[in-house]
Amino acid sequence: MRRTLELDGSDWEIQGFLGLDAGLRAAARPHRDGGPGWLPASVPGSVLDDLWRAGEVPDPYVERNSLAAEWVPQRTWVYRREIDVPPPDRAGRARLRFDGLDHAGHVFLDGSPVGSHAGMFVPFELDVTDRVAAGGRHLLAVVVEAAPDSEPQAGRTSRVRVHKSRMGYGWDFCPRLVHQGLWQSVRLDLVGAVSIRDVWASPILSADLRRASVRVRVRVDTAGAARVRVEVSLDGPTAGMGGTTVDLPAGECEVLVELDVREPVLWWPNGAGDPVVHRLSVRVCDDEGVVDERSVPLGFRRVELVANAGAPDGARPWTWIVNGRRVYARGWNWVPVDALYGVPRPERLAHLMRLAANANVNLLRVWGGGLIETEAFYDACDAGGVMVWQEFAQSSSLVESTPATDAGFVDRMTREAEVIVPLRRNHPSLVAWCGGNELEGPNGPLDDDAPVLGALRSVVERLHPDRIWLPTSPSGPRFHNRLDVIEADPEGLHDVHGPWEHQGLRAQHHLYDRGTSLFNSEFGAEGMTNRRTHEALIRPERRWPPTRANPVYRHLGDWWINEPVVQAAFGGRLPDLESLRRASQWLQAEGLRYAVEANRRRAFRQSGSIPWQFNESYPNAWCTAAIDHRGDPKPAYHAVARAYGAVVVCASFDGAAWGGRGPFEALLWAWTDGPPVTGARIVARVLSVDGDLLAESAGAAEVLSDEAVRLGSIDGPDRALPRLFILELALSDGEGELRAANRYLLSGTEHFGALLDLAPATVIVDLDAHRLGLRHTGGPAALGIVVEDARPADAPGWLELRDNGFELLPGERRDVVVTWSDAPAGGRALRVSGWNVEPVELRAGA
Numbered sequence: 103m104r105r106t107l108e109l110d111g112s113d114w115e116i117q118g119f120l121g122l123d124a125g126l127r128a129a130a131r132p133h134r135d136g137g138p139g140w141l142p143a144s145v146p147g148s149v150l151d152d153l154w155r156a157g158e159v160p161d162p163y164v165e166r167n168s169l170a171a172e173w174v175p176q177r178t179w180v181y182r183r184e185i186d187v188p189p190p191d192r193a194g195r196a197r198l199r200f201d202g203l204d205h206a207g208h209v210f211l212d213g214s215p216v217g218s219h220a221g222m223f224v225p226f227e228l229d230v231t232d233r234v235a236a237g238g239r240h241l242l243a244v245v246v247e248a249a250p251d252s253e254p255q256a257g258r259t260s261r262v263r264v265h266k267s268r269m270g271y272g273w274d275f276c277p278r279l280v281h282q283g284l285w286q287s288v289r290l291d292l293v294g295a296v297s298i299r300d301v302w303a304s305p306i307l308s309a310d311l312r313r314a315s316v317r318v319r320v321r322v323d324t325a326g327a328a329r330v331r332v333e334v335s336l337d338g339p340t341a342g343m344g345g346t347t348v349d350l351p352a353g354e355c356e357v358l359v360e361l362d363v364r365e366p367v368l369w370w371p372n373g374a375g376d377p378v379v380h381r382l383s384v385r386v387c388d389d390e391g392v393v394d395e396r397s398v399p400l401g402f403r404r405v406e407l408v409a410n411a412g413a414p415d416g417a418r419p420w421t422w423i424v425n426g427r428r429v430y431a432r433g434w435n436w437v438p439v440d441a442l443y444g445v446p447r448p449e450r451l452a453h454l455m456r457l458a459a460n461a462n463v464n465l466l467r468v469w470g471g472g473l474i475e476t477e478a479f480y481d482a483c484d485a486g487g488v489m490v491w492q493e494f495a496q497s498s499s500l501v502e503s504t505p506a507t508d509a510g511f512v513d514r515m516t517r518e519a520e521v522i523v524p525l526r527r528n529h530p531s532l533v534a535w536c537g538g539n540e541l542e543g544p545n546g547p548l549d550d551d552a553p554v555l556g557a558l559r560s561v562v563e564r565l566h567p568d569r570i571w572l573p574t575s576p577s578g579p580r581f582h583n584r585l586d587v588i589e590a591d592p593e594g595l596h597d598v599h600g601p602w603e604h605q606g607l608r609a610q611h612h613l614y615d616r617g618t619s620l621f622n623s624e625f626g627a628e629g630m631t632n633r634r635t636h637e638a639l640i641r642p643e644r645r646w647p648p649t650r651a652n653p654v655y656r657h658l659g660d661w662w663i664n665e666p667v668v669q670a671a672f673g674g675r676l677p678d679l680e681s682l683r684r685a686s687q688w689l690q691a692e693g694l695r696y697a698v699e700a701n702r703r704r705a706f707r708q709s710g711s712i713p714w715q716f717n718e719s720y721p722n723a724w725c726t727a728a729i730d731h732r733g734d735p736k737p738a739y740h741a742v743a744r745a746y747g748a749v750v751v752c753a754s755f756d757g758a759a760w761g762g763r764g765p766f767e768a769l770l771w772a773w774t775d776g777p778p779v780t781g782a783r784i785v786a787r788v789l790s791v792d793g794d795l796l797a798e799s800a801g802a803a804e805v806l807s808d809e810a811v812r813l814g815s816i817d818g819p820d821r822a823l824p825r826l827f828i829l830e831l832a833l834s835d836g837e838g839e840l841r842a843a844n845r846y847l848l849s850g851t852e853h854f855g856a857l858l859d860l861a862p863a864t865v866i867v868d869l870d871a872h873r874l875g876l877r878h879t880g881g882p883a884a885l886g887i888v889v890e891d892a893r894p895a896d897a898p899g900w901l902e903l904r905d906n907g908f909e910l911l912p913g914e915r916r917d918v919v920v921t922w923s924d925a926p927a928g929g930r931a932l933r934v935s936g937w938n939v940e941p942v943e944l945r946a947g948a
Contacts, residue, residue, distance in 0.1 A: 118178065216233065221265060259541065298394045331388075451482060497539040595619040600624070614701065634890070788818055
């Protein structure tokens with residue numbers, strides 16, 4: 103029976119060496135010496151994280167401190183620890199397994215080399231049976247080579263020779279922090295003469311989804327000829343058992359077991375049903391009992407892409423069909439949880455996945471400049487019903503974005519893919535493999551004619567044939583979602599990227615209202631980070647000005663500093679950091695909300711939105727992320743969550759600022775991603791910030807479905823528009839139940855500077871353990887209310903809110919569900935503020 107000695111933890115130590123030879127020499131010492139220079143280390147982990155915690159480099163997450171750590175990946179680093187090994191069973195074997203070494207290294211046991219490896223995404227095993235046959239204490243050392251050369255974002259993709267995360271070489275949202283280390287688990291497996299090497303469970307559903315055949319391929323390794331029984335059991339709402347007895351020769355063999363299942367309970371994406379995950383267990387037995395066992399996740403689902411409604415001839419299909427049901431892709435782009443991705447952060451990962459589920463997300467695109475994501479990530483997506491579009495670690499560059507074409511590079515990528523694909527193929531959440539991010543040539547996005555993309559496709563088709571393959575994103579033929587491209591070739595925008603910047607108070611609406619794309623897999627808007635992350639990131643004396651004139655800000659998100667755009671949207675009147683942050687975050691939220699709504703109104707000519715980006719790998723002062731590095735959502739997160747609601751009512755109109763133009767008018771729309779809504783009725787009102795009714799309209803539809811229905815329009819008042827006004831929408835069903843609501847804050851001038859002149863609003867706030875109550879009691883509407891975690895940035899856990907970034911009309915009350923996740927009861931506090939609401943802090947009860 104398999105015995106496993108887990109080697110994760112803080113029992114490791116590390117030392118750096120100038121040059122590989124010096125590191126190899128240190129690892130060749132057969133005994134642990136007490137010499138100087140060794141520092142505490144953790145596995146899984148990151149070299150740079152160990153050095154920071156040992157005080158060897160300053161905190162890389164503060165100001166420009168990361169510049170002081172750029173020397174680290176130029177060194178060779180030696181990890182070492184002692185291990186106590188029980189003797190292997192007779193005829194058994196001992197295998198050292200490394201789930202992830204970033205990027206190349208050499209392994210020594212008791213001073214003797216036992217193997218070498220290169221490739222951060224490829225696990226490797228070393229047979230050390232002869233070296234530990236007697237058991238006892240042994241010294242394990244791992245030499246991690248200096249990080250390989252690769253290209254930053256401002257480079258050439260054709261120069262990239264390694265399959266390694268490129269983000270750390272310097273990207274628009276991450277400074278240069280090249281990763282090294284034992285970034286995944288290490289263990290010693292003591293196995294018998296017969297052991298399981300791999301299990302692949304492939305469920306095939308019948309056309310009516312009422313039966314399934316599960317083909318279970320079990321790869322078994324035997325030290326000699328053996329007769330074994332392979333038993334398979336399916337645990338969960340759908341049960342089943344099967345097995346076979348086989349005579350195996352020495353070496354590796356594949357054993358096939360098939361299960362027939364009636365009425366399988368299906369796995370559904372978030373919002374469409376329950377994401378039911380089964381466990382399939384495999385046991386291998388001989389005459390004396392069980393010799394090895396393993397379990398893998400299994401989900402019964404069928405996912406396919408079909409042609410979009412009205413798509414041009416020859417266009418790639420982009421409409422997602424899950425278990426026979428059409429599903430609009432409510433996505434986000436996902437980047438590594440942290441730039442130092444080897445350090446386990448299970449609480450933050452769980453927090454981010456809860457935020458995704460609460461925001462009605464059903465698809466995450468794992469961006470090609472980051473990771474082949476971890477088993478923990480996929481387990482969370484399985485359980486949360488979040489479909490995963492996984493890209494191989496290839497990405498565009500500013501100068502040229504075509505991967506290398508030589509046989510050596512293509513062969514390396516092929517060999518790595520042949521290992522990577524089987525590692526993740528049992529996860530029901532994994533629905534698509536993609537060759538990489540924004541890979542293109544002189545004529546636009548690449549397809550499978552590119553040598554490396556054709557090779558990767560062949561691997562996926564052979565080893566994971568029931569998953570979708572995409573050569574790159576965007577797919578083309580046109581790359582950019584821009585007005586000039588739309589006007590020149592409206593039928594050429596299929597899957598498109600961009601823009602990543604707010605286009606302006608009118609241009610943002612013009613672009614997305616004129617969209618012709620079939621799918622938008624990357625687009626965004628920029629905004630400043632949240633208050634407490636900002637305060638932990640930059641010292642007070644360096645926080646102003648928050649522009650490119652300040653070298654600290656250039657280091658912390660130079661690409662995304664849109665201070666001139668924000669100032670223009672507010673008449674150049676933003677006087678301080680607080681107002682600039684509030685304004686930039688409001689623009690980001692409104693810009694993304696309108697873009698998503700505009701895309702969704704065109705369903706199913708347009709079939710999915712994947713904004714850039716959900717999370718943040720490194721703390722930036724300005725960034726396109728909807729959730730900051732610490733894990734606190736910006737208002738943009740909540741704005742998109744509302745646009746992704748099960749039932750949505752919205753409006754289209756010609757810009758957010760109406761100064762100097764004709765009367766205000768808006769078209770009214772609604773749809774449902776759930777069961778049809780019958781007898782739908784919409785009431786639209788234009789209100790002053792004092793709550794006065796300026797205009798009203800109503801519309802109706804017999805049935806709302808997953809295609810947007812136009813429910814009429816509303817025209818503004820005959821008289822001149824006020825400096826600020828609100829468009830309010832309410833949608834009820836045939837029973838009179840409110841099903842959806844929406845609001846837009848608009849300007850009757852050229853900009854939103856009037857927000858700085860508002861009279862104060864009085865809001866009474868009360869808080870208990872699970873609810874925040876806000877009641878408007880005086881003054882004009884309370885605009886731009888934002889609720890924040892008021893604890894220090896290093897306080898553990900998170901404040902999770904089900905809504906944020908909203909308005910309160912005169913006399914209105916709103917209750918917000920509050921959850922404190924992994925946050926100790928003592929010290930819980932939150933802060934409420936708005937454009938015209940004085941900040942107030944409240945302490946939370948247990």
